[in-house]
Amino acid sequence: MTRKFDGKELVIASHNKGKLREIAALLKPFGVSVTSAADHDLEEPEETEDTFAGNARIKAHFAAKSTGLPALSDDSGIMVDALDGAPGVYTADWAETENGRDFPMAMEKTWTLLEEKNAPLPRTARFCSTLCLAWPDGHDELFEGKVEGSLTWPMRGDQGFGYDPIFVPNGYDITFGEMDPAEKHEISHRADAFAKLVAGSFA
Numbered sequence: 001m002t003r004k005f006d007g008k009e010l011v012i013a014s015h016n017k018g019k020l021r022e023i024a025a026l027l028k029p030f031g032v033s034v035t036s037a038a039d040h041d042l043e044e045p046e047e048t049e050d051t052f053a054g055n056a057r058i059k060a061h062f063a064a065k066s067t068g069l070p071a072l073s074d075d076s077g078i079m080v081d082a083l084d085g086a087p088g089v090y091t092a093d094w095a096e097t098e099n100g101r102d103f104p105m106a107m108e109k110t111w112t113l114l115e116e117k118n119a120p121l122p123r124t125a126r127f128c129s130t131l132c133l134a135w136p137d138g139h140d141e142l143f144e145g146k147v148e149g150s151l152t153w154p155m156r157g158d159q160g161f162g163y164d165p166i167f168v169p170n171g172y173d174i175t176f177g178e179m180d181p182a183e184k185h186e187i188s189h190r191a192d193a194f195a196k197l198v199a200g201s202f203a
């Protein structure tokens with residue numbers, strides 16, 4: 001049996017401002033008051049697992065235990081078929097530099113690898129998201145979502161975050177970076193997982 005969310009406050013166990021903005025927008029219709037990991041002065045736990053689900057559980061359980069409140073995390077990434085699913089769980093790591101994250105650099109690295117491989121067009125990829133809703137007593141629920149598309153070069157658009165400027169979802173000719181946020185929320189991997197969370201835990 002799926003446990004229902006019946007609290008008033010939900011902690012979003014993420015330090016990514018782009019994600020926080022998207023999750024707050026997705027939760028808006030449900031009258032839940034949301035706070036972030038930063039609002040509770042939480043550190044960023046190390047993401048030591050090699051699956052989205054494993055890392056989503058680490059983040060949500062850490063926040064739930066630390067705050068005594070239910071917490072929702074998202075672990076996500078982009079999987080490129082011609083790169084055998086890379087960068088996948090390591091999407092954020094590929095952008096890591098001494099001075100913080102550099103996503104243009106990570107996108108260029110990804111495109112260069114595809115060029116070096118002479119990967120055929122379209123260069124298919126998908127964004128994946130696993131949401132974990134965890135309670136302070138250790139119970140949790142997991143929900144998975146994805147969106148299929150292909151990569152394009154050069155980068156286009158300044159909406160969204162992360163890899164959005166090179167991802168064109170199937171059925172569109174614009175990137176997530178060029179898309180209105182409300183439209184991204186209709187079709188994104190996070191929205192897909194979120195619909196399952198709502199059906200399971202909020203309905």
Ligand SMILES: O=c1nc[nH]c2c1ncn2[C@H]1C[C@H](O)[C@@H](COP(=O)(O)OP(=O)(O)OP(=O)(O)O)O1
Pocket residue numbers: 013014015016019044047059074075076077078091092127160161162163164176188190
């Ligand atoms: O809709 C998206 N549009 C573009 N890029 C995206 C998206 N969703 C995930 N991504 C990329 C960037 C992100 O940095 C990485 C996930 O890494 P991931 O560890 O789950 O998130 P994070 O470290 O940025 O924030 P946090 O762990 O605090 O929730 O995949």
Ligand SMILES: [Mg+2]
Pocket residue numbers: 047092
């Ligand atoms: Mg992370």
